Amino acid sequence: MAVQPVWHFNRSALAAIALSTLQSGLAQAITLMAPRQMGKSEFLQYDLLPHAEEHGWRVRYFGCATVSPRALTRRLQEALSDFAAGEKWLMRQFARLAGQHAATARAAFPERLVQELAQLRNEKKPSLLVIDDVDRVLQLAGGDTLLREILRAFAGTNGQARLVLSSTLTGHHQGLPALLQQQTTVLTLPDIGDAFVHHLVGQYHQLTRTKREDDNPFGKLSPYQGITWGQVDEGIMQDAFNRLQRIPYYFRALVEDLVLNPERAPAEALQVQLARLQRHRVAVLSWEEMSRLDRLLLTEVAKGTRQFYGDTLRQYLAAQTGAARVSTSQVQSSLKKLMRNRVLGQEADGRYLIIDPHLAAALSVTDKA
Incomplete structure (x- = not known):
């Protein structure tokens, strides 16, 4: 395990709760949700994994954010094979470096993973794999299918191998991908406390x-x-x-x-x-780069507004921007730009959400003031 940094704030009690959820069988796989920069990766690496190792688990960590999107699928598959192969992973790694069985490895990854994970049933130690920032996998072509295969493979280990995923919270709990909601137990990283x-x-x-x-x-x-x-x-x-x-x-x-x-x-x-x-706060488009109309629409989203093209709202927007009128097409263009620059997202029911939860919270406070 990695050595804890000097500044690390230990959250061992939370780690114990998460591990007991897995160990008791209440969950086969957990998804840990947190907004950006709230410490989820540090918690996973320096609290959860050491706690699991101390209690007899064989542990492995894979961080998706540290890998180029072009290489992410390949690197994740390699990490899964290494994890599933247990103590024999070095032999497998050398085989790959020598070019042996490369075609077979690429051809039937899902079936091979299921078989390799099944071997863990014979081990005395339970095994825990953490895949951090798994939402980056879901952004890839075929990422949803890959993650389904991973969840299916872990489900077939009769509890001998457990899985912890982490994902970035995007403003609303409903923003969590349906796959993770349906097939994992979702835990939100709580406030770190005073x-x-x-x-x-x-x-x-x-x-x-x-x-x-x-x-x-x-x-x-x-x-x-x-x-x-x-x-x-x-x-x-x-x-x-x-x-x-x-x-x-x-x-x-x-x-x-x-x-x-x-x-x-x-x-x-x-x-x-x-x-x-x-x-x-804003992923691509900074607050300073937004137009007055962009900012007003973001404030309306934070207030929970759902209808953006009515006469009353457009008259209000015109008065606030000093324009003679604000057309439906102007509102639509602004909303599309905010979505294109990953400032806004959209739920299945059409409702807009502010992707960055910190920005959403700040605008909510501003509105109340």
């Missing part, structure tokens, strides 16, 4: 104290001289965490910034991270 703030503030004080102690014996002119060390306390940092929409990625970046730049006030460091959050 203890996360306490943990990182403690890391901050420990690191800065070490720097001061290292400087003093040598009589150096420390870059930390004159800093008000007490300016970083839990009250200030709790407020910062909330203003950063409780996103662990940005809050940890804020604390790291304060450690590396001790002359920077917490308020200034917070503004830096708020600006980053604003820039990263």
